[in-house]
Amino acid sequence: MSETAAPNPGSPEAGPVAAPSVSEREIEVKLVGDSARMERAVQWLAENGAQLWPRATNLYSTYFDTENEALRAADMVLRVRKVRSRHLLTFKWRNPDASNPFERGEVEVRLPGPEPDISLLGEAAADRIREICGDSPLLPRFTTEIKRRVADLRAGLSTIEVAIDRGKVIAGEHQENIEEIEFELVEGELGDVLDLAVRISDACGLTLGAQTKSERGYLLASQKGPKAVRAGAMSLAEDAATEHLIGAILGDTVEQFVANWPGFLQAELPEAVHQMRVGLRRLRAAIKLFQREFPCSEFARFEQRARDIASAMGPARDMDAFIDLVETGPQAALPNDAHYAGLLEGAAKRRTEGYGHVRDILLAPATTRFVLELHALTLRRSWRGALDVAGLGKLSEPAPVFAARTLERLHKRARKRGKDLEHLTPEDRHRLRIAFKDLRYAAEFFAPLYSQKSARQFTRTLSSLQDVFGAYNDTISAHAIVAALETANGPMDRAAGLVLGWCARGAAEAETHLAESWKSFRKVEKFWE
16 A cells, blocks of 8 residues: 655755656555544445455554665655565655656565565666665664555445554654555546545545655654645646646645645644645636636636635734744844733734634645545546637647746736836735736746746746835734734734834835836846747
8 A cells, every 4th residue: 555645845855856667656545534533434434335354454564764864855665564474565756747646656575574675676666776875774764553454445437445544653762643544546547536535534524644654754753843845846848738737737736735734733833834825825826827718617616715725824824924023023123122922922812713723724624625626626637628629729739838828918917017116006016916926926837848047037036026015015914913913902002013113114125125126027037938
């Protein structure tokens, strides 16, 4: 069975790695939940035609890596598993060309004993491991002890192996419990696996698993929590068709959202909240790009759902940003002033409430449904059914043609909204800020199709302009937050004045760079020409 890795766009140590030239692969979806939910899942499976083995199989696995975790950095896993008296050596890797995050390469062979012998994996796999690890020895890093019950189930036109896993991951003196259910495609279509996972998630309250057993083991061994995940550069072939862009970009954005679940659920990282919302904003921006030329009711439905989730997470992010502004701004400048305490206490209370809402959102089956159904949309290319002949023809256009047309349109829109820049009303400034944001996301989406140097210069210029408008927006947000805190907790005149004055100073300073930044934007090379 697979251990589907949590998507990790933007990981600095895990860039695209060439896959061994072997044909094996696994396609798997994982759901997690507590013991009560897992019991409901077992009952649901029995009621829907699955015949689980009456006795569980004991699986004892040891995961190997170099001391500096070279395999982990390359997004690879090497494991020796003992099943009864047999030993199995398994090598898994993330294929950068995979069309979805649920697919991994896999080679599995019998071993004569508990020590890994990579030569048995075949020449291609063994050479790739040697290339990654060099002369460093492979050492045991952590273990898992699992009791597994398995059944085959028909869903749609596919055969799916279902495994209920219960046990623990162990690293030295530390251990964590494991309660998860895995769906592996034996024969058929991944879409049927996603549909089955949605049904059982809805029925039993299970949540999409965003971490593999190996990822949990590495974190346990290091005693370091998960990190927030930023968007990274995608891999897009210049000769790809436009339709490939749709699947690749939608998949990348939703996986940035999912990749940050562990960072929040396990560590409540403020940056994880921020990056989840960034992923959702990128998703919405991408959907709007495609919806304009390929109208589809499904696009509109997912854009609205992404908007709803991001909005529900907004108060938590607003309080994080406000607290950081106060602590790194006026409080750092005037550390002996005690008037910030009431303001910060009120903001912290609201942040705690906001974090509770974020946790509820991530654990809700509706959010798992949103992610899985969006992946099913991209796999099945469901937008095709809503298009006429002309629309279907556009899907086969070379990707750079669609990208250049889209970037040119967004660039013209931003320039038009920025006319008479210094005299824009607050509403017009907001519209211009949105135009810059949409243009920047599009530039980042399509940059792999063009010169990276000119694309980076373009996005840096946009970032400078966004910083100016961001400072102005921070002032508006700070006024709203301070007013809400004073309504709930009473007047905070001195603290409020210090914070709002600090924001006003920052906005005024940013305004001094506005004309220069706008001039740079008007002159910067359009990398898509």
